[in-house]
Amino acid sequence: xxxxxxxxxxxxxxxxxxxxxxxxxxxxxxxxxxxxxxxxxxxxxxxxxxxxxxxxxxxxxxxxxxxxxxxxxxxxxxxxxxxxxxxxxxxxxxxxxxxxxxxxxxxxxxxxxxxxxxxxxxxxxxxxxxxxxxxxxxxxxxxxxxxxxxxxxxxxxxxxxxxxxxxxxxxxxxxxxxxxxxxxxxxxxxxxxxxxxxxxxxxxxxxxxxxxxxxxxxxxxxxxxxxxxxxxxxxxxxxxxxxxxxxxxxxxxxxxxxxxxxxxxxxxxxxxxxxxxxxxxxxxxxxxxxxxxxxxxxxxxxxxxxxxxxxxxxxxxxxxxxxxxxxxxxxxxxxxxxxxxxxxxxxxxxxxxxxxxxxxxxxxxxxxxxxxxxxxxxxxxxxxxxxxxxxxxxxxxxxxxxxxxxxxxxxxxxxxxxxxxx
Amino acid sequence: xxxxxxxxxxxxxxxxxxxxxxxxxxxxxxxxxxxxxxxxxxxxxxxxxxxxxxxxxxxxxxxxxxxxxxxxxxxxxxxxxxxxxxxxxxxxxxxxxxxxxxxxxxxxxxxxxxxxxxxxxxxxxxxxxxxxxxxxxxxxxxxxxxxxxxxxxxxxxxxxxxxxxxxxxxxxxxxxxxxxxxxxxxxxxxxxxxxxxxxxxxxxxxxxxxxxxxxxxxxxxxxxxxxxxxxxxxxxxxxxxxxxxxxxxxxx
Numbered sequence: 001x002x003x004x005x006x007x008x009x010x011x012x013x014x015x016x017x018x019x020x021x022x023x024x025x026x027x028x029x030x031x032x033x034x035x036x037x038x039x040x041x042x043x044x045x046x047x048x049x050x051x052x053x054x055x056x057x058x059x060x061x062x063x064x065x066x067x068x069x070x071x072x073x074x075x076x077x078x079x080x081x082x083x084x085x086x087x088x089x090x091x092x093x094x095x096x097x098x099x100x101x102x103x104x105x106x107x108x109x110x111x112x113x114x115x116x117x118x119x120x121x122x123x124x125x126x127x128x129x130x131x132x133x134x135x136x137x138x139x140x141x142x143x144x145x146x147x148x149x150x151x152x153x154x155x156x157x158x159x160x161x162x163x164x165x166x167x168x169x170x171x172x173x174x175x176x177x178x179x180x181x182x183x184x185x186x187x188x189x190x191x192x193x194x195x196x197x198x199x200x201x202x203x204x205x206x207x208x209x210x211x212x213x214x215x216x217x218x219x220x221x222x223x224x225x226x227x228x229x230x231x232x233x234x235x236x237x238x239x240x241x242x243x244x245x246x247x248x249x250x251x252x253x254x255x256x257x258x259x260x261x262x263x264x265x266x267x268x269x270x271x272x273x274x275x276x277x278x279x280x281x282x283x284x285x286x287x288x289x290x291x292x293x294x295x296x297x298x299x300x301x302x303x304x305x306x307x308x309x310x311x312x313x314x315x316x317x318x319x320x321x322x323x324x325x326x327x328x329x330x331x332x333x334x335x336x337x338x339x340x341x342x343x344x345x346x347x348x349x350x351x352x353x354x355x356x357x358x359x360x361x362x363x364x365x366x367x368x369x370x371x372x373x374x375x376x377x378x379x380x381x382x383x384x385x386x387x388x389x390x391x392x393x394x395x396x397x398x399x400x401x402x403x404x405x406x407x408x409x410x411x412x413x414x415x416x417x418x419x420x421x422x
Numbered sequence: 423x424x425x426x427x428x429x430x431x432x433x434x435x436x437x438x439x440x441x442x443x444x445x446x447x448x449x450x451x452x453x454x455x456x457x458x459x460x461x462x463x464x465x466x467x468x469x470x471x472x473x474x475x476x477x478x479x480x481x482x483x484x485x486x487x488x489x490x491x492x493x494x495x496x497x498x499x500x501x502x503x504x505x506x507x508x509x510x511x512x513x514x515x516x517x518x519x520x521x522x523x524x525x526x527x528x529x530x531x532x533x534x535x536x537x538x539x540x541x542x543x544x545x546x547x548x549x550x551x552x553x554x555x556x557x558x559x560x561x562x563x564x565x566x567x568x569x570x571x572x573x574x575x576x577x578x579x580x581x582x583x584x585x586x587x588x589x590x591x592x593x594x595x596x597x598x599x600x601x602x603x604x605x606x607x608x609x610x611x612x613x614x615x616x617x618x619x620x621x622x623x624x625x626x627x628x629x630x631x632x633x634x635x636x637x638x639x640x641x642x643x644x645x646x647x648x649x650x651x652x653x654x655x656x657x658x659x660x661x662x663x664x665x666x667x668x669x670x671x672x673x674x
Contacts, residue, residue, distance in 0.1 A: 370511045373473060373495065374513070375525075376496040377496075377507075378524075378579065379528040379583070381496050382496065388513070388521070392514050392516035393514070394515070395514075
């Protein structure tokens with residue numbers, strides 16, 4: 001049993017040839033070793049490629065369970081549910097002109113947009129092999145094109161389910177906005193049962209001048225599965241891009257998030273919250289690349305670690321020559337709820353321009369005994385007090401999403417994970 | 423019915439701080455403890471609450487017959503004990519309203535939640551009494567509060583949680599006279615036949631506004647003298663030095 005290439009019927013020839021060469025690339029590239037700088041403190045072998053199998057259509061009962069379990073936002077502009085890469089439910093109230101279709105559909109209807117934007121960004125953060133695998137096997141996910149000036153009030157919400165043991169899914173998300181367009185997109189990655197498997201997702205987020213894109217990942221794969229999420233953001237002139245990653249599931253999750261600030265006045269907010277339990281490992285790699293002057297990037301990654309968990313944060317800010325008046329900030333904070341938990345943090349800066357404001361900082365500290373005592377002295381139990389402190393710790397990150405319903409949904413997911421803390 | 427402290431001994435790892443303290447606080451009464459720095463006043467408040475930095479090595483504490491020393495910090499609070507902190511801690515990201523609500527909810531049976539409308543009605547009424555702006559509900563607990571605002575926030579919690587016994591640890595420290603009057607007004611509003619107070623202070627000034635029924639002098643980990651409100655005035659005028667030789671000998 002192992003993965004094998006798929007061919008998408010009626011896909012454009014450029015896509016077929018890219019997929020074919022990606023498969024060769026995947027096969028020829030070595031699994032990154034522990035000496036690879038991008039995998040320091042981590043281990044790519046946690047993704048058990050040999051055990052994985054291609055997704056096949058799930059039985060009707062599984063499909064129904066996934067649909068029933070796809071409870072998210074009350075109000076959406078469009079909604080998609082994929083089970084084992086098959087689109088099983090969709091609805092859309094998006095305004096005329098907005099393209100919001102499955103990846104497979106987009107290959108037929110909007111091949112030109114895909115050809116221009118699909119996975120064009122070089123994978124700089126260590127997962128070229130997994131990106132090649134994604135490209136070779138991708139067939140699910142969504143393509144969202146919001147025309148110039150169109151503002152979607154309600155979010156677009158997408159559920160990606162893996163059903164069955166060892167199933168690998170490769171969901172793709174491509175968001176392209178026209179000038180001054182606005183959109184909020186939420187991707188959920190979940191396992192239907194408590195089985196091993198892999199979600200290897202890639203997102204391309206292309207923000208045209210003046211547009212606002214808020215992209216939210218809720219990763220809740222099973223504790224026996226692995227999750228990869230590779231995202232590339234391109235922020236045009238005066239565009240405001242947000243990429244929020246909620247990493248709750250998987251025994252090993254790895255997110256790579258790149259922001260290219262390509263237009264003057266662009267802003268990119270890179271946000272993440274995780275709360276690993278048991279022996280979960282959360283691996284986070286980021287790059288803030290300032291190519292244009294007067295742009296801002298602001299990264300805030302917060303991890304609340306429990307038990308014997310580990311987190312790895314490695315972040316780099318690169319300010320290119322000519323990217324003067326850059327504001328670039330990077331903060332990684334880790335709250336340790338256990339003596340055995342371990343947070344590794346590797347911030348980095350590379351500045352090649354003048355008049356630049358840059359800062360990076362990482363902290364790692366146990367829950368304050370003083371705060372705990374204060375809460376308990378008011379009658380709040382130890383467990384409830386710790387929960388309040390953790391919720392308080394991540395509050396400023398969640399509220400930076402800037403969309404009340406999505407923030408509430410994110411808090412609900414976190415609340416659900418709290419229920420598992422004994 | 424009372425908060426009874428009998429021959430209480432407590433220590434930090436290398437030093438005994440409470441050395442046989444005995445005190446009974448009846449509901450309806452305001453007791454004041456005065457004493458010089460280092461006499462163990464703040465230690466007493468923390469030991470009563472169950473702070474784990476202190477080890478109780480002897481004696482007993484009962485609250486309305488219940489052995490307080492065998493209860494956890496939070497269980498003591500739920501049983502009706504309240505401490506207004508000398509240095510209230512900041513809880514980043516947790517709003518004041520959510521904090522107080524969580525504390526009230528902790529007193530309800532498992533699974534029950536508090537009535538949000540009634541809660542906010544009560545909260546706003548108490549805040550008005552303490553001249554606290556409504557913005558304090560949505561600000562993080564004590565974060566960025568001035569010294570006076572923190573103390574008012576302690577009294578607000580006292581008023582919201584309505585304990586059986588309240589210990590006020592140096593509530594007057596760091597307060598200007600206006601803030602002191604406001605805090606005292608809140609405390610006085612909570613005085614009742616069902617509630618006992620222990621007011622710990624270094625200065626007599628607070629007792630002009632919160633009139634005690636009984637005044638104790640604490641020195642070297644023990645109560646060395648007890649009297650009426652006039653004792654506080656005498657201490658203010660004469661300091662603590664005159665007490666030392668004979669009283670300490672008597673208490674020991």
